[in-house]
Amino acid sequence: MAKPPIPQEILSAGAAPILTVDMHTTGEPTRIIYSGFPELKGSTLLQKRADAEANHDHVRGRLMLEPRGHKEMYGALIVNDTDLTAAGEADVGVLFMHTAGYSPMCGHATIAVSRFLVDFDPESCPGLFPKRNFQLDEKTMTTALKLHCPCGVVDVTVPVVNGPHGRLQSDPARPVSFINVDSYATGIDVAILVPEEYRWPELDARTSLTADFSYGGAFYCLVDAEQLGFKDGLRSSDLAALSRATAKLRDAIVANPQYKVYFQHPSEPELGYFYGVIVRDQKRGVPAEGADGAEVGLCFFGAQQVDRSPCGSGSAARRALAHAKHGWPPEKKWTYHCFLSDDCGGLGGFSAHVVGKPAEGQDKSGRAGDRVRVRVEGQAFYIGFATFFVEATDGISASGFVA
Numbered sequence: 001m002a003k004p005p006i007p008q009e010i011l012s013a014g015a016a017p018i019l020t021v022d023m024h025t026t027g028e029p030t031r032i033i034y035s036g037f038p039e040l041k042g043s044t045l046l047q048k049r050a051d052a053e054a055n056h057d058h059v060r061g062r063l064m065l066e067p068r069g070h071k072e073m074y075g076a077l078i079v080n081d082t083d084l085t086a087a088g089e090a091d092v093g094v095l096f097m098h099t100a101g102y103s104p105m106c107g108h109a110t111i112a113v114s115r116f117l118v119d120f121d122p123e124s125c126p127g128l129f130p131k132r133n134f135q136l137d138e139k140t141m142t143t144a145l146k147l148h149c150p151c152g153v154v155d156v157t158v159p160v161v162n163g164p165h166g167r168l169q170s171d172p173a174r175p176v177s178f179i180n181v182d183s184y185a186t187g188i189d190v191a192i193l194v195p196e197e198y199r200w201p202e203l204d205a206r207t208s209l210t211a212d213f214s215y216g217g218a219f220y221c222l223v224d225a226e227q228l229g230f231k232d233g234l235r236s237s238d239l240a241a242l243s244r245a246t247a248k249l250r251d252a253i254v255a256n257p258q259y260k261v262y263f264q265h266p267s268e269p270e271l272g273y274f275y276g277v278i279v280r281d282q283k284r285g286v287p288a289e290g291a292d293g294a295e296v297g298l299c300f301f302g303a304q305q306v307d308r309s310p311c312g313s314g315s316a317a318r319r320a321l322a323h324a325k326h327g328w329p330p331e332k333k334w335t336y337h338c339f340l341s342d343d344c345g346g347l348g349g350f351s352a353h354v355v356g357k358p359a360e361g362q363d364k365s366g367r368a369g370d371r372v373r374v375r376v377e378g379q380a381f382y383i384g385f386a387t388f389f390v391e392a393t394d395g396i397s398a399s400g401f402v403a
């Protein structure tokens with residue numbers, strides 16, 4: 001491969017270079033950071049996340065925001081050592097980041113990162129994922145990975161082919177799937193009051209609406225487009241108006257202490273926060289092969305970032321909600337679409353079904369009845385790789401910015 005077209009003295013003059021591989025999952029980017037991020041302090045993954053937030057947030061900004069990223073950028077930092085890798089419960093850890101902070105869970109990035117963890121060349125990435133030791137399931141031509149995400153351990157299955165050099169390679173033609181942490185509805189048909197200062201034009205004269213809340217590694221409010229006042233359902237031409245409406249709804253929810261109960265984490269207080277609003281259109285969507293039905297949704301998360309993908313953690317949250325609200329049988333497989341996958345005739349939708357209840361004794365939340373483990377599947381593709389650096393005299397780009 002050609003050497004970088006920039007003199008070494010420029011490359012090495014500023015902060016240490018950061019190496020990434022970029023992928024997309026149904027259009028949603030994942031910038032996978034595999035080298036050069038500052039060493040994180042702490043023995044648990046959540047302590048490392050807190051250290052990244054407190055002491056290295058400018059590096060997140062540098063990689064997510066302009067001029068190296070954009071306002072809808074998303075990233076994943078590979079963390080070799082966590083409390084659960086040390087305990088033998090996980091193979092490797094990951095921290096998920098977006099333009100405004102860190103995520104507790106991310107399905108689209110899990111799908112992308114897992115392919116990369118199977119594929120990377122150890123010679124080009126010294127020190128990365130030392131516990132890598134994939135076993136091939138020859139019958140299904142898949143390999144398994146236990147990924148320690150901030151919300152817990154996610155069991156990933158990556159389809160593989162036998163690559164050259166005697167190594168397994170991920171198979172881009174088949175979907176990656178993951179069994180999420182326990183997912184469960186936290187509020188069904190909740191009447192949400194919308195005080196005057198939080199109303200948006202499409203709500204008309206209404207002062208409240210009905211929505212559900214569910215957890216899929218992150219806490220979501222799930223609301224039909226019609227409930228928000230979008231009578232024709234979800235349309236991409238309404239994106240700006242949908243963003244305004246969901247921002248107001250989020251603010252109305254977060255401002256009212258009576259709704260806090262819907263986004264309280266049973267064991268980790270720092271994961272108990274409101275993450276996003278998913279607007280649903282349950283009348284549209286092409287089911288993927290083998291699925292029983294489909295719907296379209298649009299996820300606004302963080303500081304109103306728009307998920308281009310169908311949202312993996314949100315798909316688990318929605319499938320768990322259908323289990324609790326409508327009593328869907330576990331094997332009922334549903335395809336969750338975003339605008340892109342719906343526009344592409346169904347290409348790239350995420351399909352989800354329930355694979356079981358949590359094992360007895362693992363229930364820390366006291367909600368065993370409705371808690372389920374959801375398997376979500378989707379596809380991610382490589383789009384490039386990069387070496388990012390900051391010149392010593394560059395006073396503008398070190399922390400990134402939003403124009």
Ligand SMILES: O=C(O)[C@H]1NCC[C@@H]1O
Nearest residue numbers: 105106107108311312313
């Ligand atoms: O797929 C997911 O779960 C995510 N995508 C961006 C927002 C969520 O974290």
